[in-house]
Amino acid sequence: LFKILFLLLAGKILTSCNSTNTGANNKPTNILFIMTDDHAMQALSAYGHPISKLAPTPNIDRLADEGTLFLENYCANSICGPSRATVLTGKHSHANGFMKNDGTRFNGHQLTIPNILQKNGYQTAVIGKWHLNTDPVGFDYYKILNDQGEYNNPDFVTREGVTQEMGYVTDLITESTIDWLEKRDKSEPFFLMMQHKAPHRNWVPAEKYYRLFEHVEFPVPDNYFDNYDKRIAAAGQEMNIFQHAYEGHDLKMVTGIDSDTLLYDRWPQVFFGRMTDDERQRFLEAYRERNNDFYLTERTDEEKAVWKLQRYLQDYLACVRSVDDSVGEIYEYLKEKGLLDNTIIVYTSDQGFFLGEHGWFDKRWMYEESFRMPLVIRHPQVGHSPEPIAALTQNIDFAPSFLDMLNVEIPDEMQGESFYPLMKGEKLDEPWRQALYYHYYEYPGFHSVKAHNGVKTERYKLIHFYQDNEWELYDLEEDPSEMNNVYDDVKYDDVRATLHAQLDSLILKYQVPDKYLK
């Protein structure tokens, strides 16, 4: 009997030593995955963009100071549902089946991080934006927004049904996250996804921040008045701030001096209709001075375009402020509960966003601003990486990397690679990838961005708008703003040939079916 007891005990000690799934003090490692909606790198001050200097994000920056900042992280398909499906599955859109935000229903029964971690003894939860059109699978608990969700007094969907909660969406998601952390079974590790709606369109700030940036002039991008020369697809889009932003819904403009009626208010039920009468009145008062000024000051069209850009950025960045507050609150909670040393905190956004570059809002393009995804990871055992990571990483890598960090086997069918060795500064068995594959499908669709795929290397980018067989090539070193399509320039003959070969090989590697390339 003693012998058996001894063997059992030795076995137990051995398994717990073998597992790297332990943080400091051998506590199991948790992951808190924070994802926002449409948070551009230009608006995250750890990345140092001039816009963010006027609207800093100290709480997210602290994660970077104590962790790892990824400089060249990209999405596979710059749109909400598809990016989220890629994060969950570690696969490109064609492989996980969620290619467009067109009502596609996500198949949650494939191999996903929550499914795998749940089977490995993790408590799993998702709180906030989900937007995949099927109920979350693999989660012990969920409390998600209805579809895109609302900023004010939003509806939340749980297994029990739909309930409206009074308040501001970012605060409510933060409170529910802390509430879940409080009530969870503390004997098991957790994988928790906190997914904010902000700063998604129509950029409604928290009441305390309505006037936060009222008098701040943000830098106007050099290419704000882009004429889309030699870029046929870009010329056909519908995401120009001056022309296409809805004056009421997006820019909160009213019909005249002292008016209480919004100009074009596209979907009253998700915006003004969600507010109480008092809330609406306080909102109108807060915007009154700016709105009156629009009618009291004469402006040329060009000046109006800049005025609209400022209005857009003021609200967008005020939404970001609440997101940053949320990160701060969660951080304090983890600190207070002694969870910082065994919780990996990830901060990212489902894709990037245009903050006036090319004259635009929204995303979808393979151009840098929307293609890039901010990514910051605070891993307590890795600590601060003095050098940010400049390798080409992508959201297909998230699932394999998280599994790797928790020492859980990575399924073969995942198309991404674990970037965890890069974070630890380990020498790699094989060189890291030199080229990324991108594919956007949603055309026809909102904002009229033609479907395209392409390849990006450290210096170059080749894009194919395959429905019209239009090609674009950018030299990002010479032309970081992607204004000069050099596809037909003989100087780039060799580069073009190499990029074509890289694109073909990525299409093969990821097995993109022919039918999706027409």
Ligand code: SGN
């Ligand atoms: C909404 C927005 C669009 C946005 C899509 C996709 N319009 O339709 O501007 O491109 O969502 O966004 S809105 O006025 O209703 O906000 S995504 O984040 O879901 O990809």
Ligand code: CA
């Ligand atoms: Ca989004």
